[in-house]
Amino acid sequence: xxxxxxxxxxxxxxxxxxxxxxxxxxxxxxxxxxxxxxxxxxxxxxxxxxxxxxxxxxxxxxxxxxxxxxxxxxxxxxxxxxxxxxxxxxxxxxxxxxxxxxxxxxxx
Numbered sequence: 001x002x003x004x005x006x007x008x009x010x011x012x013x014x015x016x017x018x019x020x021x022x023x024x025x026x027x028x029x030x031x032x033x034x035x036x037x038x039x040x041x042x043x044x045x046x047x048x049x050x051x052x053x054x055x056x057x058x059x060x061x062x063x064x065x066x067x068x069x070x071x072x073x074x075x076x077x078x079x080x081x082x083x084x085x086x087x088x089x090x091x092x093x094x095x096x097x098x099x100x101x102x103x104x105x106x107x108x
Contacts, residue, residue, distance in 0.1 A: 002042060003049045004075060010049060019046045027073040028065035035074045045102040048083055050076075052098060 001016040008023040019041040022034060042048070083100040086107035090096060101107060 001047045001049055002038070003051075004038075004079065005051065007049075007051070019044070025075070026065075027070055027076075032074065038075050039078045042078065042082070045105065048079055048098075048100040049089075050079060050083075050098045050100055051095060053096060 001011065001014065002018055002020055003010045005026050006022075006024045008018070011018050020038045021041065022030070022038065025034065025038060027035075079100065082102060084103050084107075085098045085100055087099040088096060089099055
């Protein structure tokens with residue numbers, strides 16, 4: 001299961017392994033080549049746990065991140081085009097997460 005953009009402990013807590021080669025990926029801090037590697041790791045179609053509002057925290061926590069990096073996130077764009085939401089989840093601190101599967105699969 002890919003947890004995007006990053007929360008490696010969630011893989012640990014759920015007993016899953018990320019298909020991506022990085023435990024940590026954040027737009028503006030990683031290279032376009034690294035984003036492409038994550039996209040390639042999604043081609044077999046693993047589930048995704050997405051935090052859609054993560055980009056809202058970037059300007060406050062990482063103020064030097066270029067706006068273009070937040071707006072043009074190729075991994076988020078790929079997920080949006082190729083995955084669908086099965087369930088909307090909430091963390092104990094009320095963060096929203098989307099449990100997603102490839103559009104060609106049914107929700108478990």
